[in-house]
Every structure is written in structure tokens, then in C-alpha cells.
Amino acid sequence: MQEILRKGLEEMIMKEALKKVLPLVGSVAMLAACGNGGNKANKEAGKTDHNGVAKFNMKVEHEGKPIKGGELRYALVSDDPIKGLFNPALCQDQSDQDVVNFMFDDIFIVDSNNHLTNDGLAKYKVDKDARTVTVTFPKGAKWSDGQPLTVDDYIFTHEFIANKDYPGVRYPSSVGPLVGAEEYHSGKAANISGIEKKDDQTVVLHYKQMNPSIEISGGDLLSYVIPKHVYENIPMNKVMSHDASRKNVVGNGPFKIESLIPGESVTLVANENFYKGRPKVDKITIDVVSSKNIISEMKNGNYDIAGMPADQYDAYKDAANFSVIGKPAYSYSYIGFKLGKWSNEKGANVMDPNAKMNNKKLRQAMAYALDNDQIAKKFYKGTRFSANSLIPPVFKEYNKDTPEYNYNPKKAKKLLDEAGYKDKDGDGFREDPNGKPLVIKYATMAGGQNDQTLALAYVQFWEKIGLKVELTTGRPIEFQAFYDKVEHDDPEIDVYSAAWGTGTDPDPSGLYGEHEKFNMTRYVSDEHTALLKDISSDKSFDEAHRKAAFDKWQNFAHEEAFAIPTLYRTGITAVNKRVKYYDLVSGSEDTKARLYNLQLTQSKPVGE
Incomplete structure (x- = not known):
């Protein structure tokens, strides 16, 4: 196990799953608000705080006088083709949402605290x-x-x-x-x-x-x-496959489709009817670029903007031709346990009392078996850090006092013993409480040259406490197929690794509510539903009550362990030095950071 971590984690290129996991509303896209500070962004890149977490500027302003028009080249980093479903009411992954954000503009502009304002269309x-x-x-x-x-x-x-x-x-x-x-x-x-x-x-x-x-x-x-x-x-x-949702898209955003190559690229041109006026760049080309190629593509000056792979941070943090900026992400990675199925008839998640993972101590033991802190420090170089809650720390509702499942194999073994999971035949693996063989099917996503390495590391973490865990299909699963299996409750999946972009509303009801399809663990209980309702109740207009309600839910989710948060993330963006201004966090107070106000200082991206 430790050998895998030492040799594999430091060089592994894992899929940036977050960019593909859709939040409830498409507000987590990289260009929802676009990149002050001269060229100060790279001065912070490479620095860390006392906990080893990397520090970043969140905006950059480059030197040079803007040119008129021009073509901005945007790299959509993905190891899979995009689905190409460009309707904000239908798209279901972040890659599509990234494209949608150019063609559909939210009717309400938000401020820097993610509160709606009256500065938008409506x-x-x-x-x-x-x-x-x-x-x-x-x-x-x-x-x-x-x-x-x-x-x-x-x-x-x-x-x-x-x-x-x-x-x-x-x-x-x-x-x-x-x-x-x-x-x-x-x-x-x-x-x-x-x-x-x-x-x-x-x-x-x-x-x-x-x-x-x-x-x-x-x-x-x-x-x-x-x-x-x-x-x-x-x-x-027919709406999912109709041309209106894929290539003949009519939107209200600053750009519209000129042409596309399905799954590979989209060319957008300025929307002359945009309510804020014609955008300042004439055209935007969006290409799908793999995580293993994006660094060379950015250094060669082939693209202006790209979300960058955290696990290769050292390879680009000091790049000469682009600035590196970042911000705490509205997201987290997690381990999910399959506890039931979605019922179309009821329009609800239904728990299965006989589900293999329907034992809280088993789930808790599997959580204590994982050394997420080691993975974050050795692999992600300070751009990830271990998680304790299903509410990311970017929110004020985050509870820093919610316990964390720190690496503790001794405690994991004790929990399994207490729950009756014991090795009764001496083969090194535990049987279930009824004495029957226990084989846990684990699904994870493919993407990157060493995705198998991390998957096997997780399997070996669990083997160390006596659990026999096998990869669903025997290997990491391609992104689209992975989510198809998870969403349709494939019986060959007991446990899965995934990631959520939460959106800018911390209310977890949309991800874990009884009637939400996004609740892919299918966990439901009366107490859980009551806690979620309290968060969104009239009483929670009182901030103290709302904070207390969030605290109670976070502690409850920790105890029930239906989903185990593993890592929090820093979203990292590379911005070519011909892009005049780019900001990851600006709200309605900073109109020059809007998509329609993006400007370039040269006719082509700058290379090293």
C-alpha cells in the first residue's frame, strides 16, 4: 500500500472530475465571472500556508493595450468527449455547463457574496x-x-x-x-x-x-x-436529442454557436442581440483538451484560458507565458455508499434494508481506513486538503468542528468486529455478520495515465482492515458510463468515488433530499428529512438558527456516513498573458470581469 502511494500518487494524473459533475444550478463554471494585480498572480503561485495548502491570487490584470475584437481560445479540460447538451434546464455535467454559460446568461447578476442583485436582465x-x-x-x-x-x-x-x-x-x-x-x-x-x-x-x-x-x-x-x-x-x-438543444441553440447570453464538431469543439461568435451590448471579442473557440496535454498546450501558446490539473501543479506554477490563479472551490470529493434505489413511480429515493452497505459501522470503518491526508499532501502538492464535512469551507455555514474520519485502521477494525464482520475461514478477508462471503464492488472514474493506481490504493487501504473490495468492471470506468451506472443504481456498484460541485447555495437538500435524483446514495430517513427541512424553514431566516441547523445536519451526516467527504479542492486556472483581465470571484460590483467584457492585447496567445 505505502509503496503504491509513494510511487504512484506523486506522478498520477487523475481526471478532474469536478469539472464534469454538475451542480444544481450552473454557477460553478470557470467563466461564470472572468480574471488586478499587474502580473502579480504568479507571485503567489508556489507559496503555501502553515498547513501546506497552496496560496493563490484570485484575479489577474496583464499589461498591454486591448485590441479590438479578436478570437479567444478556451481549453475545456476533459479526458472524454463532451455530451453536447446545451440547454441550462437539461445539461447534466459541468463540461456542457461550461459551454452553456457562454450562450445563456443568468437573468440575475450576483454580488461577490453570491447574493442576487437587480443589476442583471431581470x-x-x-x-x-x-x-x-x-x-x-x-x-x-x-x-x-x-x-x-x-x-x-x-x-x-x-x-x-x-x-x-x-x-x-x-x-x-x-x-x-x-x-x-x-x-x-x-x-x-x-x-x-x-x-x-x-x-x-x-x-x-x-x-x-x-x-x-x-x-x-x-x-x-x-x-x-x-x-x-x-x-x-x-x-x-425528443428535447434531449433535438438540434435545438445541441447545435441550433437559441440563447440570451453574450455568444451564440457558429459551428461545432460534436464532442470535440464549439465555435462561438458575438451575439449582436445581447442585452448588455455586443461582446468585446468577436469569437470564442472552445476545444476539448485532455488533462495530460493541457500543460504543453498552454505553454505552447495554443490557448488563453484553461482549468489546470492539480496533480501536475509543480509542472506549470512558474510558467512564463501565463498566470496561475485559483480559488477555494464550491466542491468536494467523496465516497458514496449505495443504500437503495430511485423509484420513478414514487419520484423518490427508496432505502433497501438488505443493501450490502446498509450497516453504519461498516461504512464508518471504510472511512477510517482511508488516509486522505497523505493522498492530499503527497499527490496534490497543497491544492487539495482532507475534508471533514459535506459543506465545503468556502461557505460560512461550514462547521469546522464536525469530526473528520482521520486515518485510523485500528478503529476501523474495531468497528467491523463490533458489527460482526469477522474472518471466519482464515483467508484474510472478513465475512458478513451471517458468516457469508463479503465482496464489495467499488466503482471509480477513468481519466489519466495512472487512474488505476489510485483505485488500487483505495482497494488496498480497505484490504488492510480485512475487507475484500473489487473494482466494478475490473478497472476505472469512463466518465459517462460511470455516471450512467451510478445514476441507474447498477447492482454491480456498492461503493463509488465521485465529486460534487455544490453551486453557490450551501443548502444540501438538492444533493441529498428524499426526492432528488442527485441523491445517488439513495439514503433516506425521517430524521434526515427533518434536518434538511429545518435548514430551509422560515425559522432559518434567523442566521443563528440557520447556522445551528447546518451544524446539526453536518454532524448527522458524519455519524450516518452515507457519503464520506474525502478532499476539498482549489480550482486552478491558467490565463494567457494576452488576456487583459480575469477574475474568479467578481460579482456585480466588477463589470469588467464579465464574459462580454473579456479583452485581448494581442492577436494570438503568447507562447513561452
């Missing part, structure tokens, strides 16, 4: 007592095809997601809390009664309960819109 007003939100659209707004964009499109977007035949994963999030949404979704009503149209520019949304995150990006107020005139006549069983 305005909103919350009435907590009446449990309503009034949303107003301006006159004259247009889609990229020149058609009017009105409140009817916003209403349609809600109905699209709540449709009983909707094939996506966003119901009930954002739409479910509306009065009448459940009746519409079940086919008992012709419309959503809680949506009250006042005129072509104004709609009043009535909520069953006012969630404290209503004014947070990614919360209960839907912040994107799709074109009614395009989708109203497309059958739901």
Missing part, C-alpha cells in the same frame, strides 16, 4: 410575509435569434422543468417549492397555480414556503430562462 422583489417574489423583465429584450424575450419565456421554463415527462434532473429544485407545482407535475393541473402573470414583463411567484436561500444564487428563485418559441412544440421525449 429585477426581483421578495415579500417574505406574503411568500412571493415579483420578477420583472425589461421591454425590448431579445433572444439570439432576434425574437422577443418576455416573462412568458420565464413562465414556460418553470413549466418545462415541472412537466411530468421532463427528462432532466432539476425537478423539484427551484420549481418544486412553488404553489401548484406538485399538482402540475403529477398531471392533475393544466398550469402551475403559483405562477401569476401580471403583464408581458411581470410575474408573481407564490411559494408554499419561503426558503432563506431565496436570494442566493442557486437557491429557490429560478435564475435562467429558455426560449418558449423554440421548445413549446418539441415533444419531451
